[in-house]
Amino acid sequence: MTNPMRGVFAVPTTPFDEDGEQHLDRLAARVDEVLGTGVEGILCLGATGEALALSDAEREAQIRAIVDAAGGRANIVVGCMAYTPAQMSEHIANAQAWGADAAMITPPFYGGLEPDSATAALHQVMTNSPLPVMVYNNQHSTGTDLLPEHLATLADTGALWSVKETSGAATRIRELRRELGTEVEVFVGADGIALEGFSQGASGWVAASAWLLPQQCQTLWAHARDGRWAEAIELWNGLSDALAQIEDNPAFISLIKQSLSRRGIDQGPVRPPLPTADAESLEGLLATITALEEGL
Template sequence: MAINWQGVFPAVTTKLKSDFTLDIEAIRAGLERLIANGVSGVVMMGMVGENAQLTPEEKLTVLRTAKEVIKGRVPIISGLAETNTGSAVAYAKEAEKIGIDGLMVFPGLTYKSDVRETVAFYKTVAQASSLDTLLYNNPRGYGVDLTPDVVEQLLEEPTIVAIKEESYETTRVTDLISRFDGRLAVVCGVDDLILESAALGVTAWVSGMANALPKESVNLLNLAVKGDFVSARKLYAALTPLFHLDTVVKLVQHIKLAEHIITGSAETVKPPRLDLVGEERETTIAITRKTLEDLKALGY
C-alpha cells in the first residue's frame, strides 16, 4: 500500500501480559480501537512500542499480528531499531516478506555514528527492501542528527520518502519543507509541537499519546490542517499537559498508564523499564484525569 503521509500515525504501544510476554489479543483490540477512531496508519514498535526490548521473534509476531488485524485498511509501518547494519538489513527483508508498507528507521543503536557512517547505514538499509522509508531523527535520544545537509545525501535513495522530525527545533521543519518540498514528507514526531508544526505545513504526525486519545488527536490535526487554529488551540490547550509526558525519558510508562486509565489495557512495560510507582504515578494519573475533564468541557 502506498503511504499517504497525512493524518495521525500512532506509535503503537506493545501490549504485554504480567509475565512480559506479548498479549496478542490486547494488541489486536488496541489496533481495532485506533482504526475505529480515524487514524491514518500505525507505526508498530517505535520507541513507544519498546522495540529494543523485544526479541527478534517477538518483533515479527507483532508485525504478523498487525497484518492480520488491519487487512489493508491503513498502512502499517514498522520501527527498525538494530545495533548493526547486518541485522537492520535482515529485519528490513523480513518485514517486506510479511507484507508491511514501510519502515521507520532509527540510527544504529548504541553507537553515535558520524555523518559518513550515518549516510552509509541509512543507504544500505534503504537498499535492502522496496519499502518506503521514514527516517527517524531524534538527536536528543540517539545522538545522531539528520540535518538537511545529511538528508540531501540520503535522498539519493528513492525509497527514502519521509522524515520523523524530532529535533525539537521548529525552524528545522521550515528548512526541510523549503528545501525538499515534493520529495520528502516532514512528519511531526513530538506531541507537544504538533500545532506549531502544522502551522508550518506539516500534515502527518507520529504520536505517542494518540494511543490514549486517538479521536481527539485526529480532530486536533484535522483542525490545524484546515486552518481552524482558534478551535485547534482550545483543544491543544486541553491536551498539552498530557502531551508533555511524551517528551520525557519515561514516555512509554506514561503513555501506557494513560492508556490504562482510559481503556483498561495493561500498563505493563518490559524491563529494564518498570511501571511507574508513588508520586510519579499519581502525577500522571492526575494529569490524565484532568485532561479528560477538560476535554469533556469542550464537548469530547
C-alpha cells in the same frame, strides 16, 4: 518518490499479560479502536512499543497481529532500528514479508556517528530497501542530529518516503520542507511542537499520545490540515497539557500503559529495566485527560 502516506500515525505500546508475554488480542483490539477514530496509520516497534525488549519471534507475531487487525484500513510502518546496516536490512525484509507498508530506521542508537558516517550507513540500507523508508531523526537516542542537508543526500536511493523529526528546533520542519521539497513527507515526531510543526507544513504526526488519545490527536491534525486554525488552537490549548505530562516523563511508556489500563484497556507493565511511572504522575495525567474530555 511520491507516496500518499500522511496524517496521524499512532504508536502502540506492547501489552503484556500476567506472565510477561505479549497479549496480542489486546493489541489487536486497541488497533481497531484507534483506527475507528480516523487515524491514518500505525507505527509499531518503536521505543514506545519496547521494541528492543522483544525477541525476533515476538516482533514477527506483533507485526502480523497489527497487519491483520488493520485489515487494509491504514498504513503500517515498522520500526527497523538496529546497530548495523545488515541488521536493519534484515528487519526491513522481514517487515515486508509480514505485511508492512513501510519501515522506519535511525542511525545506530548511541552510536555517536558524525552525520556523514550516519547517512552513509543509512544510504546503504535504503538503496536495497524493498519498502519505503521513514528516517527518524532522534538526536537524543542516537547522538546524531541529521540536518536537512544531510537527509537530502538520501533522496537518490528512491526509498526516502519521509522524515520523522524530533530535534525540537523551532524552524526545523520548515527547513526540511525547503530542502526536501514536496516529494518527501515530513512528520512531527515530538508531541510538544505538533501544532507548530503543522503550521510549517508537516505531512502529519507520529504520536505515541495518539495511542492514548487518538480522537483528540486526529481532530487536531484534521483542523490544521483543513486550515481551521482557530479550532486547532482551541483544542491544542487543552490537549497540550496532557501531551506535556506524557512527553516530559522519563517513564512515559509506563505512564501511557497505566493510563490505558485505568481506562479499561489493560496493557500490563513495562519490561525491566524500563521505569514505572509513579502514582502522582498517573493521577495527574488522568485528571488532565478527564478535564480535556469534559471541555470538549
